[in-house]
Amino acid sequence: ILNVEQSPQSLHVQEGDSTNFTCSFPSSNFYALHWYRWETAKSPEALFVMTLNGDEKKKGRISATLNTKEGYSYLYIKGSQPEDSATYLCAPSNTGNQFYFGTGTSLTVIP
Amino acid sequence: KAGVTQTPRYLIKTRGQQVTLSCSPISGHRSVSWYQQTPGQGLQFLFEYFSETQRNKGNFPGRFSGRQFSNSRSEMNVSTLELGDSALYLCASSLVAGGNSPLHFGNGTRLTVT
Numbered sequence: 001i002l003n004v005e006q007s008p009q010s011l012h013v014q015e016g017d018s019t020n021f022t023c024s025f026p027s028s029n030f031y032a033l034h035w036y037r038w039e040t041a042k043s044p045e046a047l048f049v050m051t052l053n054g055d056e057k058k059k060g061r062i063s064a065t066l067n068t069k070e071g072y073s074y075l076y077i078k079g080s081q082p083e084d085s086a087t088y089l090c091a092p093s094n095t096g097n098q099f100y101f102g103t104g105t106s107l108t109v110i111p
Numbered sequence: 112k113a114g115v116t117q118t119p120r121y122l123i124k125t126r127g128q129q130v131t132l133s134c135s136p137i138s139g140h141r142s143v144s145w146y147q148q149t150p151g152q153g154l155q156f157l158f159e160y161f162s163e164t165q166r167n168k169g170n171f172p173g174r175f176s177g178r179q180f181s182n183s184r185s186e187m188n189v190s191t192l193e194l195g196d197s198a199l200y201l202c203a204s205s206l207v208a209g210g211n212s213p214l215h216f217g218n219g220t221r222l223t224v225t
Contacts, residue, residue: 004153032211043115043201044154046213089154093210097142098167101154 002026002092006102013080014110020076021105023090027071032093035064035075038104039086047075047088080109113138117202117217124224129190132220136183136204143185144214145177148199157200160185161208189222197224 005024013019023033032051036044048057053068061078077084087104116135124130136143144159144167156169160179177187183204189196199221203214 031209034213036214043216043218044214046215049211049213051211091154095210096167097144097159097161097205097208097210097212098156098169099144099146099154099210099214100156101146103151103153 002029002100004090004092004100004102006088006090006105008105009103010106010108012108012110015080015082017080017109018076018078019080019107020074021088021107023073023075023102025071025073025090025092025100025102027068029094030068030071030092031095033066033068033073034091034093034099035073036089036091037086038089044089075105077107080107082109082111085109115202115204115215115217117200117220119220120218122220122222124192124222126192126194126224128192129188130192130222132187132189132200132202132222134185134187134202134204134217136185136202137206137215140204140206140215141183142205142208142212143179143183144203144205145185145187146201146203147171148201148219149195149197154201157187159208166208192224194224196222198222 035047038044050066091099145157146154205212
């Protein structure tokens with residue numbers, strides 16, 4: 001079982017602010033790191049999958065980086081919008097397709 | 112392309128009963144996994160199926176079981192329900208099963224045990 005920690009647990013930002021969250025995980029027994037966005041009343045939606053140390057992925061105003069040697073990933077949101085309000089989950093996975101989800105960072109963007 | 116479909120959306124059962132949840136993956140996806148979410152907890156891995164074989168099982172008691180059919184549809188069964196089994200149960204499918212393919216989640220089944 002992997003101990004995955006996400007911080008902060010929750011965050012309130014003003015519209016237009018940029019923000020970032022952290023996902024920490026044991027660097028051993030790791031194959032890929034996934035980020036998901038989970039909006040209220042919807043199902044989790046995949047944002048990024050990263051496997052290599054130093055990987056950076058970008059999707060619009062959202063980007064993520066991965067450091068496999070020290071076991072952490074950052075998710076950045078530039079110019080937050082109200083529609084970015086959601087819980088952001090990270091999950092390292094092993095080659096057996098077993099995912100270990102953190103408890104998430106709940107983001108609220110205030111208009 | 113249809114997404115992952117879970118039925119039913121809501122269930123209310125009493126302690127001691129059993130329940131079966133169903134999941135239809137995205138067409139072409141052969142890996143189906145199940146997760147439990149309770150308040151304050153992250154998504155907890157239950158099990159994963161690929162080509163009708165259970166490949167991984169999480170740290171849950173034997174009351175939790177599942178199976179996958181030849182068309183990749185999966186069912187999850189919980190016997191002798193306990194109050195602590197009240198949770199949101201999510202099913203997810205993926206195209207490949209190597210850990211680097213994103214999961215596609217259904218809307219979940221909300222189980223309440225009274």
